[in-house]
Amino acid sequence: MRIITTPAVWVAWPFLPLIRTTPNGVELGVMFDAMGTVGRTGFSATVLFANLFNLPPTVDQLLELPREVFDYAEELIQAGWRVD
Numbered sequence: 145m146r147i148i149t150t151p152a153v154w155v156a157w158p159f160l161p162l163i164r165t166t167p168n169g170v171e172l173g174v175m176f177d178a179m180g181t182v183g184r185t186g187f188s189a190t191v192l193f194a195n196l197f198n199l200p201p202t203v204d205q206l207l208e209l210p211r212e213v214f215d216y217a218e219e220l221i222q223a224g225w226r227v228d
Contacts, residue, residue, distance in 0.1 A: 147227055148217045149188075151177035161196040163228040173225065174199070176206060189214040191225055 147153055147160070154160045158177040163170060173191035178184040182203055192209045200206050214220045 145217055145221060148175065148220065151180050156196060159196055159199070161228040162191055162225045164224040164226065166224070172196075172228070173212070178203075178207070189217050189220050191220065196228075 151157055151160070154175075154177070158181045160175040160177075162173040162175060164173065165171075171193065172195050174194050174196055175190065176187060176192060178187040184207075187207070191212045191214075192206065193211060194200075194206075194209050200209070212223070214223065
């Protein structure tokens with residue numbers, strides 16, 4: 145969980161690629177350090193449904209992507225998300 149809660153160690157900062165396996169297949173997502181990048185709060189435990197290599201070109205477009213929002217990083221992990 146330390147990696148998820150510490151953007152300073154993300155190898156692909158400001159993004160952290162995530163993956164989740166479900167009965168229907170694999171879901172790809174990314175976390176985005178919105179606070180550290182553009183000063184926006186409310187995204188510290190949010191998974192944006194996207195592929196790291198196919199992200200929109202602007203922050204506004206990025207933050208419009210479908211997402212799954214959690215109150216805490218622990219909930220994100222309990223929902224099956226793992227660092228990819």
